[in-house]
Amino acid sequence: MAYIGKTPTPAALTASDITDGIITSAKIADATIATSDIADSAVTKAKTSGVTSDMFRNIIINGSMDIAQRGTSSSGITSDGYYTVDRFLVENGSFGTWTQTQEADAPTGQGYYNSLKMDCTTAQGSPSSSSILCVGQSVEGFMLQPIKQGTANAESTTLSFWHKHTKTGTNIVELLDADNSNAVSGSYTQSSSDTWEKATITFPANTSGTYGNDNARSLRIRFIMGAGTDYTSGTLATTWQTSITNANRYAGQVNNADSTSNNFIITGVQYEVGTSASDFEFLPVDINLKRCQRYCHVVGYSPDGRNFSKEANVGMYYTATGFYANIFFQTPMRSTPSASVQGGSDAGRVFSNGSSKTSAAVGLDGASASNMSFAISTSSATSGHCGTFNWNGAGHYCICSAEL
DSSP states (O other): OOOSSSOOOOOOOOGGGSOTTSSOGGGSOTTOSOGGGSOTTOSOTGGGTTOOOOTTOOOSSSTTOOOOTTOSEEEEEOSOEEOSSTTOEEEESSOOEEEEEEESOOOTTSSOOOEEEEEEEEOOSSOOTTOEEEEEEEEEGGGGGGGOTTSTTOOOEEEEEEEEESSOEEEEEEEEETTTTEEEEEEEEEOSTTOOEEEEEEEOOOOSSOOOSSSSEEEEEEEEEEEOHHHHSSOOOOSOBSSOOGGGTSTTOOOTTSOTTOEEEEEEEEEEESSSOOOOOOOOHHHHHHHHHTTEEEEESOTTSOOTTOSOEEEEESSSSEEEEEEEOSSOOSSOOEEEEESOTTOEEEEETTEEEEOSEEEEEEEOSSEEEEEEEOSOOOTTOEEEEEEOSTTOEEEEEOOO
């Protein structure tokens, strides 16, 4: 610009020089404001009013390892099963003996308190070629629809977690598509023995095969701890295998079962849509518990001390020696659960018509995703009389399971 007379001294434009409403979004060209143009602390909470956060972005349930309804310790693990920390399944194909605990051990200053620990108590240094050892989580199809798998708009996904393993070296995480028999693997490294380290693995989008929009198992996320040569003799498949070659699934995997000194510990597990890891999504304990109870609901004097429905479960004597009590789940379960009564035949007592009778047997009469009916045998009472069923105390409970 040309000036008549003396050129004015340049002066920086400040926010107070701009009238409210002068600069609109239409006047700002796309991509003209970069992150580097915004001063530190310039964006405050007040200035983001109306911007919604991406709640429940973590597809993993109980990734902070805080819920353990079945108990905090289980030893002598030689087979598949759910043992302590909710939603995490052990798969052990003749790969040593283990103790699993919910451990009060976590990376400092990250907000975690608990972790899942696998402690090798009987080593397996020479596993069979077809053996696999892993811990992981299965995910139902309802939870996976934002990935848009099997479409042209399929999304990449990212898994992040903290690990603390005794054995250093390479470990594998596998995504196994249970609906379409596809698989992809990623690797991470434990650099220093028994030290908390963070891993982030991004998996490519898969445009082949959709996840079912239902409550069945669609995806298995597996942290491999050891594998036989049938699974390790090839080249790691870091792109989706639509026709799985087993040799390429876990190539490079170390054997975490080769010494009784070995521990395998993880926490802060998060699986989300996108190509980068966001901060871990901490949920309130009540929300976290309810999400776990969709798959496992413990009633009675539960090992974790929450003791749901331990008393006053209303029912009636259908026969003189057969009392039937109904329990409604606090959270509807994924599907009709199975029931495993713990504590023996005298697991509870029936209070009816001013008397108390110890159970001779407690079994499942019927169930749905919302409630369960127990059949309790006692000594003779009066058919048609109402009463309540109380569990007998510590060690007496029922595990209602609708796990995948």
